[in-house]
Amino acid sequence: MALLPVLRFPDERLRTIAKPVTEFDDKLQTQIEDMLETMYEEKGIGLAATQVDYHQRLIVMDLQDDVERPNVFINPEIVESSGHFENEEGCLSVPGVYAKVERAENVTVKALDRDGKEFTVEADGLFAICLQHEMDHIVGKLFVDYLSPLKRNRIKQKLEKEARLAAKNA
Numbered sequence: 001m002a003l004l005p006v007l008r009f010p011d012e013r014l015r016t017i018a019k020p021v022t023e024f025d026d027k028l029q030t031q032i033e034d035m036l037e038t039m040y041e042e043k044g045i046g047l048a049a050t051q052v053d054y055h056q057r058l059i060v061m062d063l064q065d066d067v068e069r070p071n072v073f074i075n076p077e078i079v080e081s082s083g084h085f086e087n088e089e090g091c092l093s094v095p096g097v098y099a100k101v102e103r104a105e106n107v108t109v110k111a112l113d114r115d116g117k118e119f120t121v122e123a124d125g126l127f128a129i130c131l132q133h134e135m136d137h138i139v140g141k142l143f144v145d146y147l148s149p150l151k152r153n154r155i156k157q158k159l160e161k162e163a164r165l166a167a168k169n170a
Contacts, residue, residue, distance in 0.1 A: 048137030076111035
């Protein structure tokens, strides 16, 4: 397994629309393991392939609670949603920034597991938020896109400044 570099906003590669996964081979299994290891190392609860520069419709997730649920979602799609819920979100690709985002309160997602077997899961609360957040990534959307252009630009400038300082001190 290997740790993967997580792309940071405003990296344009985060805007790439991911392609469906069609091969369930050893390469995919390694990719999934690398993404899980990277997510745990970064102390995240979800990671989309787009965030680590793999442009496939693949998400890994672990809410780190006692509920057993799938942690690999391949080619996920929301087949039903209801309600509205606003919650503060953060993102491994937008480090140190949190903002309130409105999402559907309940979602039903159809996806494939790591072996290509189809499943459907109903989600609410944090699980639903995380699924929607990560599914946004695979269509090139970030949670900051729900914010005003002024707020988004401030975040962009802050992260660009931090990246310049980090590069200067490296």
